[in-house]
Amino acid sequence: MTVSVENVHRRFGAAAALDGVSLEVAPGEFVALLGPSGSGKTTLLRVLAGLEGTDAGRVGIGGRDMTGVPARERGVGVVFQHYALFRHMTVFDNVAFGLGVRPRAERPTRAETARRVRELLELVRIPELERRYPDQLSGGQRQRVALARALAIQPRLLLLDEPFGALDALVRKEVRRWVRRLHDELGIATILVTHDQEEAMEMADRVAVMERGRIVQCDAPSALLDAPATAFVAGFVGEAARIPCAVRHGVAHFDPLPLPPMRVALPDGPAQAFVRPHETLAGPGEGAVLRLVRAGTAGEARAVVEAGEATLDALLHPQGAWAVRGGACRVQLRAAQVFGAAGAQARALPLVERAGVRA
Amino acid sequence: MSARFRPAHADAPAFNAVLIGAALAVAFMLLVLPLAAVFVEALRRGLPVALDAIVEEDSLAAIRLTLVVAAITVPLNLVGGVAAAWAVAKCDFPGKRLLVTLIELPFSVSPVIAGLVFVLIFGAQGWLGGWLQARDIQVIFALPGLVLATVFVTFPFVARTVMPLMQEQGREEEEAAATLGATGFQTFWRVTLPNVKWALLSGVLLCNARAMGEFGAVSVVSGHIRGETNTMPLHVEILYNEYQFAGAFAVAALLALLGLVTLAAKSILERLSGRPSGGAA
Numbered sequence: 001m002t003v004s005v006e007n008v009h010r011r012f013g014a015a016a017a018l019d020g021v022s023l024e025v026a027p028g029e030f031v032a033l034l035g036p037s038g039s040g041k042t043t044l045l046r047v048l049a050g051l052e053g054t055d056a057g058r059v060g061i062g063g064r065d066m067t068g069v070p071a072r073e074r075g076v077g078v079v080f081q082h083y084a085l086f087r088h089m090t091v092f093d094n095v096a097f098g099l100g101v102r103p104r105a106e107r108p109t110r111a112e113t114a115r116r117v118r119e120l121l122e123l124v125r126i127p128e129l130e131r132r133y134p135d136q137l138s139g140g141q142r143q144r145v146a147l148a149r150a151l152a153i154q155p156r157l158l159l160l161d162e163p164f165g166a167l168d169a170l171v172r173k174e175v176r177r178w179v180r181r182l183h184d185e186l187g188i189a190t191i192l193v194t195h196d197q198e199e200a201m202e203m204a205d206r207v208a209v210m211e212r213g214r215i216v217q218c219d220a221p222s223a224l225l226d227a228p229a230t231a232f233v234a235g236f237v238g239e240a241a242r243i244p245c246a247v248r249h250g251v252a253h254f255d256p257l258p259l260p261p262m263r264v265a266l267p268d269g270p271a272q273a274f275v276r277p278h279e280t281l282a283g284p285g286e287g288a289v290l291r292l293v294r295a296g297t298a299g300e301a302r303a304v305v306e307a308g309e310a311t312l313d314a315l316l317h318p319q320g321a322w323a324v325r326g327g328a329c330r331v332q333l334r335a336a337q338v339f340g341a342a343g344a345q346a347r348a349l350p351l352v353e354r355a356g357v358r359a
Numbered sequence: 360m361s362a363r364f365r366p367a368h369a370d371a372p373a374f375n376a377v378l379i380g381a382a383l384a385v386a387f388m389l390l391v392l393p394l395a396a397v398f399v400e401a402l403r404r405g406l407p408v409a410l411d412a413i414v415e416e417d418s419l420a421a422i423r424l425t426l427v428v429a430a431i432t433v434p435l436n437l438v439g440g441v442a443a444a445w446a447v448a449k450c451d452f453p454g455k456r457l458l459v460t461l462i463e464l465p466f467s468v469s470p471v472i473a474g475l476v477f478v479l480i481f482g483a484q485g486w487l488g489g490w491l492q493a494r495d496i497q498v499i500f501a502l503p504g505l506v507l508a509t510v511f512v513t514f515p516f517v518a519r520t521v522m523p524l525m526q527e528q529g530r531e532e533e534e535a536a537a538t539l540g541a542t543g544f545q546t547f548w549r550v551t552l553p554n555v556k557w558a559l560l561s562g563v564l565l566c567n568a569r570a571m572g573e574f575g576a577v578s579v580v581s582g583h584i585r586g587e588t589n590t591m592p593l594h595v596e597i598l599y600n601e602y603q604f605a606g607a608f609a610v611a612a613l614l615a616l617l618g619l620v621t622l623a624a625k626s627i628l629e630r631l632s633g634r635p636s637g638g639a640a
Contacts, residue, residue, distance in 0.1 A: 051534050071537040078538040084531035088553045098539035101549070153539055 001060070002027045002157055002189040003048065008057030010043055010213075017043040019213035021057070025157075025189050030180065031218075032192045032200035034236070035210030041193045042081075044210070045159050048191065050074045062156045077150030077158045081165060083142045085134040091145050092130040095120055098153040120148040123182070139166045140175060147179070151186070158183070160192045164199060176203055197237050201225075209233050231272050231339035240274035241312050245338065247271050252338055252348050257308040258287035259331055264348035266340040273336040273348060277302065277313035284322045285330025293323050307331050394615060401612035404605055412598075412606035413613060420586040421594035421610070427502070428577075428590060429570040432509045436566050439510075440517025441559065445551065448525030449533060462518045465511055473511045474579025477504060500582030505590065508576035513569045520562030524555050557632035561625050568621040572614060 003025035010018040017040045025031050033041040046052035047059060050071030059066045066074055086094050095117045099108055108116065121127045124144040134142060143163055150158060160179075164172045180203050183190045194200050200207045201221040208218040209232070217229040221237075228234035235242050243259070245252045252264045252273060262273075282290065282303045292304040293316065301316040303323065314331065316323050323329070336348040369375075401409050412418060443462055447455060465473065479485050481498035491498060498504045532554070536546040552559075574592040581588045583597065591614045598607035 049534075049538055051537065071534070072540045072542060074538070075540070076538060078535065080531055080535060082531060084535040086532055086535070086550055086554075087528075088556075097536065097541070097549075101536070101539065101541040101545045149535075149539065 001025065002029070002062055003191070004058075004060040005044070005048070006058040006060075008044070008047060008059060009055045010040075010047060010052065011055055016213045018047065018054075021210075021213070021215055023208060023215060023218065025191060027156075027189055028187045030183055030190045030192070030203060030205045032194055032204035032207045033210055034194055034197055034200040034207050036195060036236070038212075039210040040213040041195075041210045042161060043213075045078075045161055045191065045193045048157070049076050049078050049159055075153060075155055077153060077155035079143070079146045079150050079158070079160045079163045081161045081163070083134075083146040083166075085142060085145055085149070087134050089133075090130065091121070091126070091132050091134075091137070092117055094134070094145055095148045095152050097149065116152065117148075120152055123151070124148045139168075140171050143167065143175065147182075156188060158188055158190045160190065162193055162195070164194075164196075172199075179203070201237070207237070209236060211236075228274075228337065230343060231274070231345075234274040234337055234339065238276060239313060240276050240337070241280075241310065243273045243275060243310055243312075243336075245271050245273045247338070247340060251351065252336075257310055259307055259310075259333060261351055262333060262336060262338075262348040263351050264336075264338045265346045266338060266344055269341050271338050271340040273333075273338045275312065275333055275336045278315055279334040279336065280305075280312050280314040281317040281332045281334060282314040282323070282329045283317050283332065286328050288329050288331045290323060290325055290327050290329050293325055303329075305329060305331055394619075397608060397615050398612050400604070401608040403608075408605055409609040409612070412603075412609035415606065417586050417589070418594060418606065418610055421589045421591050422613070424502075424505070424587075424589065425571050425591040425614075428505050428509050429567055431506050432513060432570045433563060433567050435506075435510050436514055436517050436570075437559075437563055439514065440562065440566075441521060441552075443518045444522040444525050444555075445547070447522055448528075449530055449551070459522075462515055462522075465513070466515050470508075470512050470573065470575030470577075471579055474508050474576035477507050477511075477576075477580050481507075499580050500584065500588055502588075504580035505577055505588065508580045509570050509573050512573050512576050513566045516566035516569060517559070517562040520558050520565065521555050524558045525551070528554055557628060560628050564621050564625045564628070568618045571617055 001024045003023065005021055005023040008018050008021045009016065019040075021040070021044055023031070023044075033044060035041045043052060047054055048061070050066065050069060050073075054067060057067075061074060061076065086097065089097070096113050099113045099116065117130070118127065121130055124147050126141055126144050126148075129137065129141060129145075134145070137145065143166075146163070163179075164175060167175060176199060192200070192203060201224075205220065206218055207221055207224055208215045209224065210216065211232050217224060217233050219227075224233060224237045228237065231242075234240055243254060243257065245254045247253075247264060247266045247268050249268065250263055250265060252262045252266075252271065254261065254273070282288070282305050288305045288307040290303055291306050291311070293301065294303075295301055301319045301323070303314050303316050305312050305314050312331065333348075333350065337345060338348045339345045370378075413422075443458065446452070447459055478499055480487055481491060481504060482488055483492065483499070485499075498507070532550050533546050536550045541549065572592060573590075574596075577590055578593055578596075581590065581593055583589060583593060585597070589597065591610055595607050595611045595614065598610065
């Protein structure tokens with residue numbers, strides 16, 4: 001394993017930033033730490049980088065126990081959220097920094113350093129900027145410099161702390177793919193911290209979802225969507241809407257929301273159902289109101305419906321002239337993931353399979 | 360109402376004119392006029408007379424002493440000020456706020472009191488007086504006392520100009536340097552210090568100007584021994600009290616000139632670095 005974190009605890013005053021975190025990352029793997037702000041993902045990254053200490057637990061990188069080893073001896077490349085480029089140095093000097101601070105015996109010659117820096121700037125596709133200063137660069141260019149600087153020390157592990165937050169939406173999408181390709185070419189392990197689930201799902205081999213200082217689930221993106229371990233994961237990944245319900249005798253009731261009851265194998269009690277847009281159908285009828293109708297991709301039409309207190313993304317079924325904005329409709333659920341008390345969960349299905357509603 | 364467009368945040372032109380005029384008038388009356396008076400008075404009987412007063416033996420001794428005190432004080436405060444600013448901006452430790460308050464103490468305490476404190480500690484009747492006398496070490500009424508008093512009074516200048524800039528720059532660059540393998544010393548020398556160099560120079564110049572001009576604290580610990588423990592400001596006072604106006608104003612003009620040169624150097628530096636004063640940009 002390139003990274004093995006075992007039961008790491010870290011407290012700030014009374015608050016536990018990391019509360020027993022364990023994580024393994026294989027060589028060449030791309031793992032995303034996903035969670036809301038305050039969930040401990042940045043703290044975990046800083047613990048791996050050696051910028052933050054641990055109260056308990058063990059951190060191993062590249063087979064070596066790194067617990068208590070200072071940042072400068074870890075050989076971990078870090079791209080900081082705001083890049084943290086050295087503002088008084090040119091791009092060239094920024095990238096060369098990691099080589100220049102080595103002990104004299106290990107320091108490459110001036111010519112060798114220059115060659116390596118130019119190679120890296122070529123790799124991140126900004127060879128023409130080597131004489132510029134950080135404040136003369138755009139956000140995307142700064143990020144490339146930060147990446148080249150982190151790669152200059154030939155790290156076994158690359159840590160990215162929300163590196164795309166400062167980029168505008170169009171650039172971000174392209175840069176994400178480019179960084180993932182770069183990761184595949186270099187073959188080093190990468191850990192990305194993000195609060196953007198789309199980013200995590202698109203880039204990572206595995207996504208570790210964090211909640212209040214714990215990793216609640218670490219799985220491939222598809223597994224997170226298909227089998228969320230907890231209600232938190234179900235709510236945080238994908239586009240699922242959370243609907244409160246009550247289970248009585250194996251049936252989930254959504255009163256007072258105008259949604260049909262569903263059968264579900266859970267004990268009686270209050271529960272929460274998560275429904276995805278493609279499992280929510282809006283058809284002609286009564287009970288709910290169409291708030292928005294728009295053409296989606298692949299020939300489907302999507303709608304936003306207001307069913308009582310709940311606002312849901314839905315598929316129009318059938319499509320047609322009946323669907324007008326502000327008009328009445330009837331909502332049916334093809335399936336839902338229901339979480340009961342004490343972490344129990346089950347798949348909920350319609351009571352009656354109706355013609356035309358079959359999945 | 361005037362028909363001409365005026366930005367919403369702007370005051371009436373007449374009001375602006377009054378404000379600006381008042382500011383200029385005050386600056387002229389309180390800053391420019393006295394400074395000009397010093398030079399006019401110094402040159403009243405011609406340049407040769409003024410120069411004679413300066414090359415007189417006691418005056419030369421005072422000039423030399425002032426330069427020596429500044430030459431010792433400024434490097435001490437450079438190191439101490441940078442260390443204090445670095446500690447406050449880049450580290451967390453208990454008592455940090457107390458340290459920040461302490462750094463400003465010399466600004467809030469009268470220099471005379473500072474001088475008296477040093478007499479109380481190092482003077483013949485003071486706490487360490489007996490111990491020092493037994494070893495034949497003279498602090499009060501000698502160069503060490505003058506340096507101590509000046510260091511105390513001018514300590515905040517470097518620390519207070521560098522600290523806000525360091526705080527604003529945060530610790531991210533230092534952390535980045537650490538992950539790239541830099542030692543603490545390399546990080547300080549290659550990242551922290553270059554980032555504040557212009558503010559540091561401006562702080563050093565201010566510290567120097569004040570070190571040369573300090574009167575109150577130095578006056579208490581000096582003992583006013585002519586040719587030995589008289590700095591320029593003290594010498595000016597003595598000459599003035601003895602009705603040697605030509606000499607007093609000549610030395611005063613030289614002292615003022617040193618201050619002006621320092622200020623000019625500071626603003627040139629600021630122009631070069633493209634930062635406004637205070638270094639908090």
